[in-house]
Amino acid sequence: METITTPSGIEIAFDRYVGGDAGTVILIGGAFSFRKFPKMVELAERLANEYRLTVINYDRRGRGDSSDSPGVYNVDNEIDDIAALVDAVGGSAALFGWSAGAGLALLAAASGRIPGITRVVAFEPPFVVDHENFVPPADLDVTLHALIAADRRSEVVRFYMTKGMGMPRAFAAIMRFTPMWKDLLATSSASAHDWAIMGPYMRGAALDAADWAGVTVPTLVMSGEKSGALLRTGARAIAAALPNARHRELAKLSHNPNIAIMAPAAGEFLTGTAEYADWAPSTTERA
Incomplete structure (x- = not known):
């Protein structure tokens, strides 16, 4: 375990998996996730061992071995945590976010406050863009x-x-x-x-592309064919709202994903191999 202390005094704990010279990616977990969650560990190991990436798997504030800001819940603080991690690994990194962590990755890229972000992978960010399935209470x-x-x-x-x-x-x-x-x-x-x-993006309303115009780096939005309609609809909606994104829906994958299926799609994109060598946004793809 390594740690850094952010400018606001939060201690962030992380594990570093050194795979090779293909760049660095920071993994961002979702609700109830932490860096020792087995699937986060497996994803980190696969991306390092099979795609030569240096992977930073960290505990978001309030989880695992990281400290917290009790009673203070502000997305800007978590963006600051990511900025501190990017600085700590040399000033340049891609982001891989899972569920709410995918929303955080996208907001970090949209903020314009972390110029070192190179790419973003967003796996099933839970945007709720209609009233067809479920809408959380506003309060x-x-x-x-x-x-x-x-x-x-x-x-x-x-x-x-x-x-x-x-x-x-x-x-x-x-x-x-x-x-x-x-x-x-x-x-x-x-x-x-x-x-x-x-919360602001789970109101059952369409996403405003202007909110996401700052996500100019290549972005891959992924969803699973076996996931619920709400998550698949949200993934398509955010991909359409982003200026430089593709959406891939992966067969046999759900929100509790098989990492052996997820890792190749993410690894190929993060390293620019195969079809991603000459990046261009496109519509939904299925694989």
């Missing part, structure tokens, strides 16, 4: 922040899963009997950071 943060402040972690997990992510109540109830329940509890308070990122 979700009021209840969420109160539960976090009271340290009612089990309730935080159930509330965010059902009201913030649209999971069926029965599924959320079953989670407490799984081995991952302790990890969900440990990262529960960080869900407020995820809502700060995604």
Whole structure:
């Protein structure tokens, strides 16, 4: 484990996987994710070993071995954390974001505050752009922040899963009997950071391309053919709103992805191999 301290005093913990000379990518997890989550570790290992990338797999603030800013939930702070990581690895890096982490990666690129971002991969950012499936309550943060402040972690997990992510109540109830329940509890308070990122874009309204005009670097938006309609619709919508993006829908992939399927699509794009050697935006592709 390595650490850096951001200008605001947050300690960010990360693991560095050195694969070769193909560049650096920073992995950004989503809700309830942390750097030791097995699929994040597998993704980091595959991108390093098979695509010669140096991979930075970090704990976002409030997770794992990173510190937090309790009661302060602002996406700009997390963009500052990413900026500090980019500086720490030499000033240049691509971003790979998963779920809410994909939303954060896109917002970081759109901000214009991190000129060293070279490319972005966004896997199923949970944009809610219509009322066809699920729309979280607009005041979700009021209840969420109160539960976090009271340290009612089990309730935080159930509330965010059902009201913030649209999971069926029965599924959320079953989670407490799984081995991952302790990890969900440990990262529960960080869900407020995820809502700060995604909340404004989960209102059931179309995305405004002007909000994303700053994402000028090549961007690959990925979704899984087996994922729900909400996530697939959101992926297509953000790809269409970005000025320099492609969307790929991968067969046999879901929001709980098979890394052996996901990693090649991401690795080929991040290293500019094969079809990505001569980059040009295009419409949805299926693979």
